[in-house]
Amino acid sequence: MLVGYARVSKSETQNITVQIDALKAIGCDKIFEEAAIGGRWDRPELDRMLDELQAHDVIVVQSLDRLTGSLKDLLFVLEKIDRCGAHFRSITESIDTSGLSGRSVMHMLKSLADFERTQIRERTGEGLRAARARGNGGGRTPKLSPTQKREIMDMLSLGRSAADLARLFRVHPATICRMAAKTQQIQALDLTKVP
Numbered sequence: 001m002l003v004g005y006a007r008v009s010k011s012e013t014q015n016i017t018v019q020i021d022a023l024k025a026i027g028c029d030k031i032f033e034e035a036a037i038g039g040r041w042d043r044p045e046l047d048r049m050l051d052e053l054q055a056h057d058v059i060v061v062q063s064l065d066r067l068t069g070s071l072k073d074l075l076f077v078l079e080k081i082d083r084c085g086a087h088f089r090s091i092t093e094s095i096d097t098s099g100l101s102g103r104s105v106m107h108m109l110k111s112l113a114d115f116e117r118t119q120i121r122e123r124t125g126e127g128l129r130a131a132r133a134r135g136n137g138g139g140r141t142p143k144l145s146p147t148q149k150r151e152i153m154d155m156l157s158l159g160r161s162a163a164d165l166a167r168l169f170r171v172h173p174a175t176i177c178r179m180a181a182k183t184q185q186i187q188a189l190d191l192t193k194v195p
Helices: 017-026 044-052 071-083 100-133 146-157 162-169 173-193
Strands: 002-008 030-035 058-061 087-090
Touching: 002 017, 002 044, 017 030, 017 058, 030 044, 044 071, 071 087, 071 100, 087 100, 146 162, 146 173, 162 173
Parallel strands: 002 030, 002 058, 058 087
Antiparallel strands: none
């Protein structure tokens, strides 16, 4: 059975009827329509279509970008279709996974996704190494400076509440509590080391 999927973004002024007409012209027996952003996964019609998918069904879209907005998500959906024993066809790009050339295109897309992941990992590593060389260990910059931390500990010892100090220094009260607990642990360790 040919199963069509048509999607427009909520922000698009595009009319979904162009896609519906193209899917009907191909001979789709059933068409799932959706108005959702391509990169988001809260697309109930796509989920319903994938849940109802049977072996030997063919999912048809007008173009790849109607199915999803990213290569990673596209591969995820295509693997799900393949696991069901179904196939995928894109009208505009002339991709049909029921044939050898369509499967070859899917393998190339998987290779490109792997390459992209490797590139991102390498660039991230290079950025972290460069940051460490400049003296920045990476990660989030602390909200409180060492001076502010000393001030907070002094104020806590004078009886100010963690909630008051959190409002004053614009941090979450849990931040103050964690800092106080850590300071008490360090002081306890220092006292055990004294002969």
